Amino acid sequence: MDVRTEAARTGHAPGRHRTGRRSDPAPAVTVVFQALIWAGVAAVLALWWADTPSVVGPVGWFTGAGRITGLLAGYACAVLVILMARVPLLDRTVGSDRLARWHAAAGRTTIVLTLAHVVLIIEGYALTVRTDPFTETTRVVLHYPDMLAATAGLLLLLLTAVVSARAARRRLSHETWYHLHLLTYAAVFLAFLHQIANGADLDRPGVQAAWYALYLGAAALIVWFRLLAPLRLYRRHRLRVAEVRTEAPGVVSVLVTGERLAELAVRPGQFLRWRFLAPGLWWTASPYSVSAVPDGRSLRITVKAVGGHSAAVAALRLGTRVWAEGPYGALTADRAAGRPALLLAAGVGITPLRVLFETLPGDPVLIHWARRPEELVLRYEIDAVAARRGARAYYSVSRPDGYRLPLDARTLHDLVPDLARRACYLCGPPGWTAAAEAALRAAGVPARRIHHESFAF
Structure with missing residues (x-):
């Protein structure tokens, strides 16, 4: 069999059927979302500017730069969480791949800003009281409110950065990386406590209320789209494994059936995050694209064994319950x-x-x-x-x-x-x-x- 040969051609001649060009909403949504992020950056810089009548001498430069980087790091933490929320509008227009790249870039930016904040602010404080940076670090961590929590948050953030580095990812299973990556939530929570307790620029009712709104809004997106919406999908559609069929060596197709599946409005090219409620599988949600045209009665995925989780999919029992999130993806x-x-x-x-x-x-x-x-x-x-x-x-x-x-x-x-x-x-x-x-x-x-x-x- 010549695998280079094109498939048989039958029926109407291709290319005769013309379709009107449809506008793609993705560019507009992408531009608006990026504009909102940069507008937030501008607002943070304006806040620092309004609270800084002058910058005088080394102390002023170091503490001023420490305040700017601290404010921007705090804002970047909230953006980082929003990019993790899997908001359907963003996922289906901007695209999961681009959002993942933005999330990675935001993570690197957050790390750099946070480290710069620590170094600059400690140096500025040390110059103020005429001591060395090590002694001042000890004093700040042990005696300032919520600084122990902030230090723990910094360490968690650095751990997340280490396991997200390309060299580390190649040595980790997806499951291990996924659970370590969840430490980002704890790091952001601890950082927020520090910002409210020690952030002099936030110590005004209107500004502090806006900062609370930013973080609570980000948390609400996570709770709704990562927990409540999938729970609703699970209860309403009652997904279960109906068939597991071998397609090729190490590759299986899984047919999932349920109730009212047409309401999910899964489009060709999209994927869901599947969590199979079976031993060894329930704690990880993995993204798999639908591999057959959705018909309102079932959804099919095709999975290659490339890790422990995907290999275990081949052993799923019929009737296994399924927790799914989505649909996601802009490859439509x-x-x-x-x-x-x-x-x-x-x-x-x-x-x-x-x-x-x-x-x-x-x-x-x-x-x-x-x-x-x-x-x-x-x-x-x-x-x-x-x-x-x-x-x-x-x-x-x-x-x-x-x-x-x-x-x-x-x-x-x-x-x-x-x-x-x-x-x-x-x-x-x-x-x-x-x-x-x-x-x-x-x-x-x-x-x-x-x-x-x-x-x-």
């Missing part, structure tokens, strides 16, 4: 804005694109890379969709030799001559995704028409 038809689509997948990244291949209008083209023919997950379904729609599907495998499609601009142009006018969807491992994006850019596809989401932690 809206991204195409009426353009024909090119779908590029690697490995099990085929799952969301398999659904888009079936549902996107016009003349979609799909290319799937895998190491071996048996790892072309869901190929039989993709071939059936291609034959039914008259669409094109190409496959590439590394073994045996001679069946590999290079991931470069020339190959993409040869397979899809109208590549430059298409909306391009990518899903696969981070390294492969970066290479695919580079190949598309070299082929003349604008960055605004390249869409991908990653679940890498």
Whole structure:
């Protein structure tokens, strides 16, 4: 079987059906959300400016800089929590992948600002009382109100930063990283206590009320979207495992049924965070895309064993109850804005694109890379969709030799001559995704028409 051959073409000729271009709300929401964040930064700087009549000498410069970095670090903590809240409007427009990158950037910024605040303010205080920084650190930690809590919060924040570093993430399972990352909540809570107790710039009724509103609002988003909304979904839809089917070596599909599933409004290309209430699985919610078109009666996911949690999914018992959060994700038809689509997948990244291949209008083209023919997950379904729609599907495998499609601009142009006018969807491992994006850019596809989401932690 030649895995390079395109799938059979039947039915109407592709490209004859035209659809109107739909506006994508994502850019507007992204701009507004970013503007709100920067408006908050401006407000924090204005607060410091209003409370600082003058900056005189080394003491004034150090303490002034310490106050600025402290205020900005406190604000960044609240933004960090908001980005963790999984607000559906942001997730479905800005996109999970971009939000994750913003969250990582906000985390690094928070760490830098917090450390700068500590160093600068201690040096300023030490100059004021004419002592050394070590002695002043001891005095501040032991004698200032809530400074022990603030120190504990700083240590938790630094621990979170360490386990989030790329080198550490490669050595940790997703489950371990996930639970250690939850320490961010404790660090932010302890930091808030310190800000209220020691923040001279916040010691005014209106300002303090605004700061409380910021943090309480962030906490409310977490409680609602991370706890109460999933609890409501669990009670209303009563999701249970109905079938577990092997698709390929180390890959299974799980069919989940429930009540009133049409109300979830899961769209092709989206994912949910699944928590299976079974021994060893209930404490972790993992993101898996739907791999079949939602029909209002069931949802299907396809999972590759890459860790302890995903490997255990294959052993799920029928009837296992499921706690789900979502749907999430912006890798939907809206991204195409009426353009024909090119779908590029690697490995099990085929799952969301398999659904888009079936549902996107016009003349979609799909290319799937895998190491071996048996790892072309869901190929039989993709071939059936291609034959039914008259669409094109190409496959590439590394073994045996001679069946590999290079991931470069020339190959993409040869397979899809109208590549430059298409909306391009990518899903696969981070390294492969970066290479695919580079190949598309070299082929003349604008960055605004390249869409991908990653679940890498």
